[in-house]
Amino acid sequence: MTSAIIEITGAVKHFGEVRAVDGVDLGIRAGEIFGLIGHNGAGKSTLFKTMLGLLPLTAGSIRIDGQAVRGRDFREVRRRIGYLPENVVFYDNLSGLETLAFFARLKGVAAGACAGLLEKVGLGHAARRRVRGYSKGMRQRLGLAQALLGDPAILFLDEPTTGLDPEAIREFYVLVGELRDRGATVVLTSHILAEIQARVDRLAIMKSGRIQATGTLSGLREAMDLPLVFHVTLRPGAAGALREALAPLGLPEVQGEGDRLVVRVARADKMAVLGVLARLNDRVVDIHVHEPSLEDVFLGYAA
Amino acid sequence: MRVIAAKEFSDRIRNRWVLAVAAVFAVFALAISYFGGAQQGAVGVQGMEVTIASLVSLVIYLIPLIALMLGFDAVVGERERGSLDLLLSMPLTRFELLLGKFLGLSAALAASTLAGFGLAGAMLVMQWPEGSLWHYAGFMLSALLMGMAFLSMAVAVSVVVADRARASGLAIALWFFFVLVYDLTLLGILVVSEGRLDLDFFPLLLLANPADVFRILNIFSLEEVKTLYGLATVIPEAYTSPWLLAGIMVLWMILPLSLAAWKFK
Structure with missing residues (x-):
């Protein structure tokens, strides 16, 4: 798989006796929407965190855009990555706009983009309200706005639609589609299979830390x-x-x-x-x- | 790193932490100066040396506690809240995150120390002889240095422990150790050994504790109280250079932070 923008080779992550990720080989191509599915506890989030360099691998390697994720030069790649963690948590004392401005400064993105992004995810009306008063869905939208800062080339979205109502889920996937059309690579996890089946280009099924199958939905069906x-x-x-x-x-x-x-x-x-x-x-x-x-x-x- | 530091600082301004601590410092400084001589039957603004000496005895308890409470959840708090992963996915190194936290919290501590004691000092200095200003400024600066040394320990605590509860426990334990137990232990050793111990290394042990360093820094600059404390008989003159003592304080900032950076990898 030569065109892979994310290359995972023999990735293993153990927490003591627990083999959270147990020998994963996976290539994710530039410009596709890739779904990682599995039960809760299958190792999706752990694999995600190793892909972002948040957790060191026990063995194996992960390269994004040619750079090892824990390497010195990965910092530059990070600027082009958007990440929405599972159950995203923000600072209650800041407003939505201040939250976004904080992450914009960390990413080196002009703060002028923040208000527009909040509009885009449907939070324009609550921009100056403190996050303390946000609903679960609003926090998730804010998380998405944060992940979109600086026009990332690669997006990691961990259970991105939890807490969203059906209409918001539809809007969310329209947004993801737009990103893909602009050439971004989107990797997302979900355990709501009906929701993502029509919306991903390819997917991998994960169980007990291993990839059971990879391919398009029709390919896997066949x-x-x-x-x-x-x-x-x-x-x-x-x-x-x-x-x-x-x-x-x-x-x-x-x-x-x-x-x-x-x-x-x-x-x-x-x-x-x-x-x-x-x-x-x-x-x-x-x-x-x-x-x-x-x-x-x-x-x-x-x- | 500056972004993190700025956020920590502005958080402490917004939640009025800086204001509250500054007010506590100002009130204590004025009260000690005014009522410090009450035992002698006189109420009124005391002389500079006596005031600083009394402030030192108070601040040596207060500032380490405040600094430890300020920093103990710097990292573990983010971890427990669940906001750490997102922070670490940003283009910043873990060391920059730590240093940003330390500097931002230091700025908050500095702002409250300088504002609180500075305000009180401004009111007192007018009634003191010339030159007092420098002593008082030295006192504020050394108090800040001691605060930063304990803040550095607090940040290290926030990295090495697994949850906030343990972090606060360890922070309190450190406070007990350095502020209360340490000196008593040294004193105990002296008493039990009945002078048979070689005392050469004893002053060095005092220098190993930032709280003691703070005390020495202040007491030795005050002729009146130096003899009162009796410390002069224990500490050789060579160890009382302000540069050496300040250097030790800086070392106390660097070492715990380095430990934290190493453990945080």
Whole structure:
């Protein structure tokens, strides 16, 4: 993977007996939205912190933009990194604007950008209020504004949408999309799989400190060969005819009662089943085809 | 680093820490000067030397405590609150973070020391003989140096311990040790040994404690009280050079901070 902007090679991080990260190899390409998914405690946040140089690795190496993350020259790379920690915490005594100005000074970013960023994340109205009075969602927005300071080329967002309402989550991913369109690389973690499945370019599934699989969602689906699920609604009395018509295909699973049947089909048999349903023609009222979700894929790999 | 220092300083201004401590210092200084002679049956502004000597006895307890309380959660507080990771992801080194914290808190300590004792001093100096100003300025400066030495210890504490509760415990323990236990222990050794011990190293032990250094710095500049304290009989003249003593104070700032920087890696 030559175009990787983040290269993780044999990364191991142990806390005493706990193997939080246990031999991870991963390449994240410039300009993609990369999702790191896993149960709580799978090692996502630890891997994140090692990627940012916040924790030293027990073994292995991580390079970002060609620089070792704990190396002397990583400081320059940091200027181009935005980071939103999980459960971000700010200083209660500062206002939103002061908070952002503080981090802007640390990053060497002109303070003039702060007010605009707060508008962008929907906090313009609360810019002069103290963070003490902010809701969880507002703190998260402030965290995002902080991560966006200085137009970062690489963004690390750890569980970025916790505490956000559905509308804010949608706005958040619009923002992330814009960043990607500008050429930024976005790495995010989540345990809400339904939320990120349509929004990441590639993802890695992490379990017990290891990467179980890496790829696009469709690639992972195909690799797992999870069955598609047909939900078929029939005219009264037609269930027997469908079961009969499907019998030659040797499908293991045809379930359901009365007029509603659920048929699990290997991806290879998809067209054959559709053919059967087409032949039944007016006896079929409705069909829903469910692709396996990221959750199904995830559960398959994490099992 | 300047950004961190500026934030620490402005935080202490905003939450009125500087104002409160300055007020305490000013009130104590004036009260000691005014009522210091009450035992002799006279109330009124005392002479400069007596006032400074009394202030030294008070400040030697107060400033180390204030400095330790000021700095004990500098790092562990951020860690416990959960704001440390974000700070460390910024383009600044861990040493810069430590130094920024130390300098910002030092500035807060300096502001309250100079404002508090300075205000009181301005009112007192007018009634004292010429030249008193320098003694008093020396007292303020040495008090600040001692404060910074203990602040440096506090910052080291905030790095090495795991949580705030332990940090405050260790800070209090350090205060007990340097301010109360240390001198008593030395005295105890002297008494128990009944003078059989070779006393050459004894003054060196006094120099190893920033609180004692502060005392020596101030007492030896005051002819009147020098003999009163009896310290002159213990400490050789060579050890009382203000430069040497100030140097020791600076060493007491550098060493704990270096330990902190090393442990923070």
